[in-house]
Amino acid sequence: MTEKRTWREYSESLSRQLALRTFSGNDRISLYDDLAFLLENQFKLADAISTLIISDRSANSPRVYCLQDIAAALTCGMSLDKGLRGWVPEQELLLLGAGVSDGDLAAAIRRAMTIARATKEMRSACSAALAYPCLLLISCLFMVQLVSHRFLPRLAVLVSEDQWQGSLQALAIISRGLSEHLILISVSALVLTGWTLWSLPNLTGRVRCHLLDHILPWKLYRDIQGVSFLLNISALLRAQVKTEQSINQLMQRASPWLYERLEATLQHVWQGKHLGAALFASGYAFPSAETVKKLRVLTAADNAENIIENFANDWLQKTVQRIKQTATMAGYVCLGLNAGYMVLILLSTQDLNNLISVHQ
Template identity: 30%
Template sequence: MREMNFSQRLRRFIVRKTFSAPYRVQFYEALRFLLENKQPLKTALEQMRDAWTDFGRKWHPFAELATDCIESLRENSGENSLEYTLSLWVPQEEAAVISAGIRSGSIVDALQFATTLTDAKEQIHQAIWQMAIYPVGLLIMMTGTLYVLNTELIPELSKISSPDSWSGALGFLYGLSVFVDNYGAICAVLFAVITGLISWSLPNWKSPDSVRTFADKIMPWSIYQDIQGATFLLNMAALLKAKMTTLNSLNILQEFCITMVKHTS
C-alpha cells in the first residue's frame, strides 16, 4: 500500500466515511462508461484519476478511491486485493456485487447492478426517514411543551393559588411538573441509554436465538428485519444477474455481509 503521512491518512479516512450514495453512483457510472468503451480496468481507473486531479496538479476526493483501487490491482493479494479495498470504501453488499462481477468477468453489468442497488437502498432509507418524522416531531413537541409548562405556566399559576388545592387537569399538570423537576434528567438519560442499546442491538444482537427471533416480530427489530430481507433479495438478484450461481452468490454474501445473511436466514 502507498505510504502516507498523518494528514493524508486523516484526509482519506474522512473521504472514505463521507463517500455517500450519490458519490458512489457517480464513481460507478464513470467507471462503467470507460469499461464499456473497451478500456482495461486499471487503465480506466488511471484515466479517471488523471481527469479528476488534472494529471496530479490538484487533489480530488474521488482520486483517493481510484488510487487505492489501482494499488490493489497492482499488488492483488490478501488485504491488498480489489475486493478488500472496495469493502473499505463502499457498503459490503455493493462490494459483494462488484466482486462477483470481477470474478465472473461481467464487471460492467455488476457496476450497473451496484448503481441500481444503491438507488433502491436510498429509496428504502428515505421511506424510513419519512416514517420517523412524525414520532420524532411529536417527541420534540412534547419536550417543548413540558419545558414551557415547567418554567412558565406552573410558576405563574402558583402565584394565583396554592398548587396543593389544584385538582382535575390542573392538578395533573402540577404533578407532571413536579415529576419533570425531580426525575426529568434521569428519564432523559434512561431514554438516551435505551435508544443507544436498541440501535446497537439491531445489527449486533444475535443470541439467545429464541429471544432475538421473538424480538424480530416487534418494532423496531421487525422493521430492521424487513429492511435486511429486502436488501438481501436485491443483492441476490444482482449477483444472479452477474452470472453467479445461487451457491456462489450465497458464499459471496456470506464473505462480505455475514450479518445480513444471518438475519435473513
C-alpha cells in the same frame, strides 16, 4: 526538509481519512455509473481509472482518493474489488468480485449501483421517518420544562396550589412528574434505544423470530434486510455464482441475525431444494412469510435470478412506502401528544380564571 515532508505526509493521511469518512452513497453511485459507462465503451479498466482521476483531480473530492487506491491496487496486479476495500460495503465488493471472475465487470458494477441506490433510498426514508417525530418529542419536552419552571410557579402566586383542581391539577402533576424525572426518563430512553439498536442485527433465537420480528422496529429491519438480501442474491446468481456459494459468501459478512437465517436456508439448499423452497423450509419467514410463499413457487423456474430481482425491486418500493407510512403514523402520535398538552394548558388557564373570579 524532513519536517516539511512529515507535515505533508500527516496532511495527506488526514485528508485520506476524511475522504474515507465523507465518501457518501451518492459518491459511490456516481463512481459506479462513470466507471461502468467507460467499460461499456470499450475502455480498459486501468485506462478508465486514469481517465477518471484526471477528470476529478481539480475537484479535490473524496472520489480522487478512492480512484488512487484503485489505481494502486491495479498496479500491484490486484482486482477492482481489492482496490475498493474500505470504500464500499462488503456486499457490493462481493458483486464486483463475481464480475471480475465471470469477465463481465461492467454488468457487475451496474448491479452494485442498483444495491447502492436501494440502500441509499431506504436509509433516506428511515432518516426522514425519525426526524419529524423526534423534533416533536423534543419540542414537547421543552414545553414541559417551560411550564414546570416558569408557568406553574407564577400560577401558584395567584392561587394557592391547594385549590388547584381538574385540568390545572393534572397539568401540574404531569409537568412536574416529567420535569423531576427527566434525567431518569432520558437515561432510560437512551438505554432502551441503545439496546434496540444493538438487538436489530445481533439478537437471535425464538423470541426474536416468533415475536419481535413481527413488531416495530424489528419488523422494519427484517424488511430492509430482506430487500438487501434478495437484491444481492439475484445479482450473484446473475453473475453465474451457484446458490450455495452465493449464500456462503453472504454469510461471511452477515450479522448474527442474518447469519442465523442464511445458515438454516443453506442447510436445505444442500438437501437439494431450490432457493425459494429452502427459505420456506428454514422456518424463519425470511424475508417475510408472504415473500417465502411466493418465492417457493416462482423460483422453481430456470430464470430464478430474474424473478428474484424483479420481486426485490417491487418489494423495495413497498418497503420504502411502509417506512413513510410508519413515519406518518409516528408523526401523528407525537403531534397528538403536543396538541393534547397544549389543550391541557388552555384548559388549565380557564380553570385558573374561574378560581380567580371566585376569590374576587
